[in-house]
Amino acid sequence: MTASGTFGYGTERCHPFDIQKLGAIVCKGTTLEPRDGNPQPRLAETAGGVLNSIGLQNIGVKALIKEKAPIWASWRVPVIVNIAGGTIDDYAKVAGELDGVAGISAIEVNISCPNIKAGGAEFGAIPKSAAEVTTAVRAATSLPILVKLTPNTSSIAEVATAVAEAGADAISLINTLKGVAIDITKRRPLVGSVSGGLSGPAIKPVALYLVYEVAGAVAVPVIGCGGITTASDALEFIMAGASAIQVGTASFTNPRAPLDVLEGIERFLEEEGIADIAELIGAARR
Ligand SMILES: Cc1cc2nc3c(=O)[nH]c(=O)nc-3n(C[C@H](O)[C@H](O)[C@H](O)COP(=O)(O)O)c2cc1C
Numbered sequence: 001m002t003a004s005g006t007f008g009y010g011t012e013r014c015h016p017f018d019i020q021k022l023g024a025i026v027c028k029g030t031t032l033e034p035r036d037g038n039p040q041p042r043l044a045e046t047a048g049g050v051l052n053s054i055g056l057q058n059i060g061v062k063a064l065i066k067e068k069a070p071i072w073a074s075w076r077v078p079v080i081v082n083i084a085g086g087t088i089d090d091y092a093k094v095a096g097e098l099d100g101v102a103g104i105s106a107i108e109v110n111i112s113c114p115n116i117k118a119g120g121a122e123f124g125a126i127p128k129s130a131a132e133v134t135t136a137v138r139a140a141t142s143l144p145i146l147v148k149l150t151p152n153t154s155s156i157a158e159v160a161t162a163v164a165e166a167g168a169d170a171i172s173l174i175n176t177l178k179g180v181a182i183d184i185t186k187r188r189p190l191v192g193s194v195s196g197g198l199s200g201p202a203i204k205p206v207a208l209y210l211v212y213e214v215a216g217a218v219a220v221p222v223i224g225c226g227g228i229t230t231a232s233d234a235l236e237f238i239m240a241g242a243s244a245i246q247v248g249t250a251s252f253t254n255p256r257a258p259l260d261v262l263e264g265i266e267r268f269l270e271e272e273g274i275a276d277i278a279e280l281i282g283a284a285r286r
Helices: 059-074 088-100 127-140 156-163 201-215 231-238 257-270
Strands: 043-046 049-053 077-081 106-110 145-148 170-173 176-180 195-199 224-227 244-246
Touching: 043 176, 049 156, 059 077, 059 088, 077 088, 088 106, 088 127, 088 156, 088 257, 106 127, 127 145, 145 195, 156 170, 156 201, 195 201, 201 231, 224 231, 231 244
Parallel strands: 077 106, 106 145, 145 170, 170 224, 224 244
Antiparallel strands: 043 049, 049 195, 176 195
C-alpha cells in the first residue's frame, strides 16, 4: 500500500508506473471541511528522514466523494480513505459520509497526526480515547476500518488492544514521530509550526519495534509502515508480524518505490521458493 499523505489521491498524473498493480492506495488524510494546512515551510530534510508539518491540508470529504471516488470506482486497485478530525463526532461524521460510496474500499482512521492543534495524535496516545474514536467510526460505517496508531505514546500495546476490542478490523502503524530541526543561521525552526513529524529510514527500527509489539498483542492484522524503502525493509516488517506494509517517504526520492518494493518481495519469494507470503508473517517471532 501507499502511506497516507505521500501519494496524494492516486489521481495525479505524476506516478511513473501502473498504480493499478499496487495492493491498495491510502489517500491523503480527509476531514469534514477542507483544510489549508499549516504555515510554510512544511517540509525539512533531516539525516535519514523528513520532518513534515502539512497540517492535514485536504479538499474535505464532500469534494472527495464528488471528485475522487467516481474515478476510484473504475480502478482495480482498492482505495482506502484516511480520515481525521478535531472531535470524535468529526470522525464519525466523515466515516458516515463515506459509507456506501462506490470506489471506497475501507477507512483508515488517523488518530495519530502530530501536526494539528486539536484531536489527531491526542486521541491515539491514550487507550480510552483511541477506543472511543474507533467505536464511533465503527457505528457510522459498514466499511472495513483500519486504525492508524501513533508512536508518540508510552502504551502502544494497550492502545492497540483497546482499538481492536472497539471494532478495528486492522491496525496500521506507525505515523510520524514528533521532531524539531533548527536553521542555525536564521536561528529559527525549519518548519513553520516549530515541530513536525519525522518519517523515512531514520524511523524504521522504531517502527519495527512497535509493529513487533503490537503484532504480539492483538489478533487483528497489523499493517507495518515507517521508513520502508526497499523490499528487504518490507520483509523485515512482515517477519516482525505485519500482514501488509505501506511505503511513504521513500516515494519522494524514488517515485517508483511502492512498485519496486512489491516487485522485490515477489522476487524474494521466488528465490526462496515460497508460494504464499503468509508463510513469512511473523517468521522472526517463532
Ligand atoms: C508529507 C507527509 C504527509 C503525511 N500525511 C499523512 C496523513 O494525512 N495521514 C496519515 O495518517 N499519515 C500521514 N503521514 C504519515 C505517513 O502516512 C506514514 O505513516 C509515515 O510517514 C511513516 O512512514 P514513512 O517513513 O514510510 O513515510 C504523512 C507523512 C508525510 C511524510
